[in-house]
Amino acid sequence: MAVVFKKTQGLTEKEFHYCPGCTHGIIHRITAEVLEELGVLGDTIGVAPVGCSVLAYDYFNCDMSEAAHGRAPAVATGIKRSLPDKVVFTYQGDGDLASIGTAEIVHAAHRGEKITTIFVNNAIYGMTGGQMAPTTLVGQKATTAPYGRDEALCGQPLKVSEMLATIHGAAFVERVAVDTPANVKKAKKAIKKAFECQIEGKGFAIVEVLSTCPTNWGMTPVDGIKWLQENMMPYYPLGNMRNPWEVE
Amino acid sequence: MAKVLMKGNEAVAAAAIKAGCRYFFGYPITPQNEIPEYMSKELPLIGGSFVQAESEIAAINMVYGAAGAGVRVMTSSSSPGIALKQEGISYIAGAELPCVIVNMMRGGPGLGGIQSSQSDYFQATRGGGNGDYRTLVYAPANVQELVDYTMKAFDIADYYRNPVLVLGDGMIGQMMEPVEFKEPEKMELPEKDWATTGTKGKRKPNIINSLRLDAAELEDLNIKLEAKYTEMEEKEVRYEAYKLEDAEIVFIAYGTVSRITKNAIDLLAEEGIKAGLIRPITLWPFPNKAFAEIPATAKALMSVEMSQGGQMIDDVKIANEGRLPIGFYGRSGGMVPAPKAIAEAAKEMLGGVK
Ligand SMILES: Cc1ncc(C[n+]2csc(CCOP(=O)(O)OP(=O)(O)O)c2C)c(N)n1
Ligand code: SF4
Numbered sequence: 001m002a003v004v005f006k007k008t009q010g011l012t013e014k015e016f017h018y019c020p021g022c023t024h025g026i027i028h029r030i031t032a033e034v035l036e037e038l039g040v041l042g043d044t045i046g047v048a049p050v051g052c053s054v055l056a057y058d059y060f061n062c063d064m065s066e067a068a069h070g071r072a073p074a075v076a077t078g079i080k081r082s083l084p085d086k087v088v089f090t091y092q093g094d095g096d097l098a099s100i101g102t103a104e105i106v107h108a109a110h111r112g113e114k115i116t117t118i119f120v121n122n123a124i125y126g127m128t129g130g131q132m133a134p135t136t137l138v139g140q141k142a143t144t145a146p147y148g149r150d151e152a153l154c155g156q157p158l159k160v161s162e163m164l165a166t167i168h169g170a171a172f173v174e175r176v177a178v179d180t181p182a183n184v185k186k187a188k189k190a191i192k193k194a195f196e197c198q199i200e201g202k203g204f205a206i207v208e209v210l211s212t213c214p215t216n217w218g219m220t221p222v223d224g225i226k227w228l229q230e231n232m233m234p235y236y237p238l239g240n241m242r243n244p245w246e247v248e
Numbered sequence: 249m250a251k252v253l254m255k256g257n258e259a260v261a262a263a264a265i266k267a268g269c270r271y272f273f274g275y276p277i278t279p280q281n282e283i284p285e286y287m288s289k290e291l292p293l294i295g296g297s298f299v300q301a302e303s304e305i306a307a308i309n310m311v312y313g314a315a316g317a318g319v320r321v322m323t324s325s326s327s328p329g330i331a332l333k334q335e336g337i338s339y340i341a342g343a344e345l346p347c348v349i350v351n352m353m354r355g356g357p358g359l360g361g362i363q364s365s366q367s368d369y370f371q372a373t374r375g376g377g378n379g380d381y382r383t384l385v386y387a388p389a390n391v392q393e394l395v396d397y398t399m400k401a402f403d404i405a406d407y408y409r410n411p412v413l414v415l416g417d418g419m420i421g422q423m424m425e426p427v428e429f430k431e432p433e434k435m436e437l438p439e440k441d442w443a444t445t446g447t448k449g450k451r452k453p454n455i456i457n458s459l460r461l462d463a464a465e466l467e468d469l470n471i472k473l474e475a476k477y478t479e480m481e482e483k484e485v486r487y488e489a490y491k492l493e494d495a496e497i498v499f500i501a502y503g504t505v506s507r508i509t510k511n512a513i514d515l516l517a518e519e520g521i522k523a524g525l526i527r528p529i530t531l532w533p534f535p536n537k538a539f540a541e542i543p544a545t546a547k548a549l550m551s552v553e554m555s556q557g558g559q560m561i562d563d564v565k566i567a568n569e570g571r572l573p574i575g576f577y578g579r580s581g582g583m584v585p586a587p588k589a590i591a592e593a594a595k596e597m598l599g600g601v602k
Binding site: 012041042043044045047054057058060061062063064065066067068071074075076077078079080081082083086103104106107111 | 271273297299301302303305306307309310311312313314315316317318319321335336339343444445446447448449450453454455456457458459
């Protein structure tokens with residue numbers, strides 16, 4: 001019988017702990033598939049964040065390091081500078097990357113650090129129980145924004161990809177989503193390019209993935225996907241913002 | 249090898265390179281800037297890497313990454329910068345990674361000043377980061393020791409898989425003295441088979457981590473760490489006992505202040521007062537056992553520090569176990585104790601206990 005679908009070698013046997021309907025699992029899977037397809041698993045060191053994906057080090061089938069909250073890009077810098085021939089990636093949530101770790105991600109991009117960042121934007125702090133993130137939408141309720149995010153008090157949600165795309169050292173910047181099979185395929189393609197960007201030594205690469213948190217959004221998984229499409233996508237438009245193969 | 253005249257800060261950097269350090273991550277702060285400057289000049293020439301990080305927080309986390317990758321790595325800073333590094337130091341200790349951290353202390357609290365101080369003793373020996381952890385702390389008193397103990401720090405860090413601090417101050421960082429770069433004695437060191445260097449498909453993934461969500465597992469880690477710290481307390485204590493034999497008063501002083509205190513001892517000797525010194529070289533583990541050498545002639549102890557009211561004095565009290573009265577002489581804010589003032593304080597104390 002022909003095998004049409006099998007588990008990727010990029011993931012270990014460990015069962016994910018993610019909530020039902022959470023798209024962290026899909027993002028793990030496509031990232032792992034890319035590493036396997038590129039044949040770099042044995043040469044890869046991943047850096048896990050603090051957030052719901054804190055246990056990512058148990059899931060990816062490669063060497064992994066667990067970083068302090070927000071510091072993954074600095075940890076990845078230390079690894080990449082010591083082992084320049086290896087493939088180094090960070091996997092970070094929006095609280096981790098866009099709040100406590102803003103300086104680290106901006107400066108890793110600014111240095112043109114040859115690492116790849118998978119940035120999971122679910123517009124909320126998942127792990128700690130649904131507090132407001134810098135990416136929380138205006139009007140969106142969170143446990144620390146019980147009346148909905150007020151722009152006058154908290155500003156507009158931070159558009160990380162747009163911000164990083166202004167930085168010269170950021171060679172590859174793309175925003176994707178994992179809401180439909182077609183978009184999952186596109187997301188995987190972008191993640192692959194982000195790793196190729198690193199492997200070809202072109203500079204810093206980041207893929208922002210719009211993701212759901214049905215648990216803290218207080219929705220069913222299906223409604224969560226719908227909410228993402230109707231609310232996040234208009235504010236966080238999908239698309240490529242920097243591509244080293246297109247710009248000279 | 250011939251002696252060379254070197255500034256303390258440059259000597260630290262040169263010693264680190266001699267010890268095999270090829271990676272340095274730092275952020276500028278006075279009075280230790282010659283260390284990153286030296287590293288930025290030398291490391292690229294020998295296949296290493298220097299990164300001027302965006303902050304001390306980033307620098308120490310780069311150290312975490314590099315140490316996890318199994319290389320010899322160092323960072324340096326001065327007091328407010330070391331305060332920022334405490335987060336990372338706790339993670340490094342928790343993940344059991346070896347690295348060397350240099351603190352050329354300046355006065356505080358807060359932004360403080362830029363002149364010498366010893367007011368980070370608590371921070372260095374108690375840990376400013378969270379959790380049950382310890383860092384071995386060397387406190388060299390001259391540039392030669394700065395070199396010797398910086399080199400040794402790399403071996404000790406690798407042996408115990410633990411961060412090691414070299415605690416100097418602005419004075420030792422800025423002073424020039426002749427130094428010799430001796431071949432350090434060889435230590436049997438364990439393989440770094442835990443490092444994240446890529447599996448090559450030949451082994452199970454290695455994970456560098458300080459997270460233990462299971463309470464029993466975290467307690468197990470703490471028990472393991474404690475055993476390591478106990479071994480350090482047994483094997484790694486270093487101190488100098490100076491003119492203790494028939495001392496009436498015993499000073500306790502470390503680093504640059506120990507040298508000034510030796511001058512005070514000479515001044516007292518001129519007046520027929522016998523004074524001695526216990527100089528901790530390791531601040532943690534503290535040389536409690538040195539206190540067993542204090543002769544029966546001693547009437548008092550005196551902690552001399554560049555700190556207001558004293559910090560090391562707490563350890564002196566523990567080591568003394570209530571046997572002798574303990575005095576203190578200190579200056580702070582970048583003020584340096586003068587030998588004469590120390591001698592006067594000692595005389596006053598002796599007068600009180602006679
Ligand atoms: C220094 C520090 N501050 C706060 C925390 C608590 N904390 C853990 S996860 C988290 C938020 C994570 O949110 P995000 O990065 O968006 O990831 P998600 O859980 O949504 O996937 C916070 C604040 C911590 N672990 N360390
Ligand atoms: S809390 Fe939210 S982000 Fe975290 S696993 Fe559950 S659904 Fe996913």
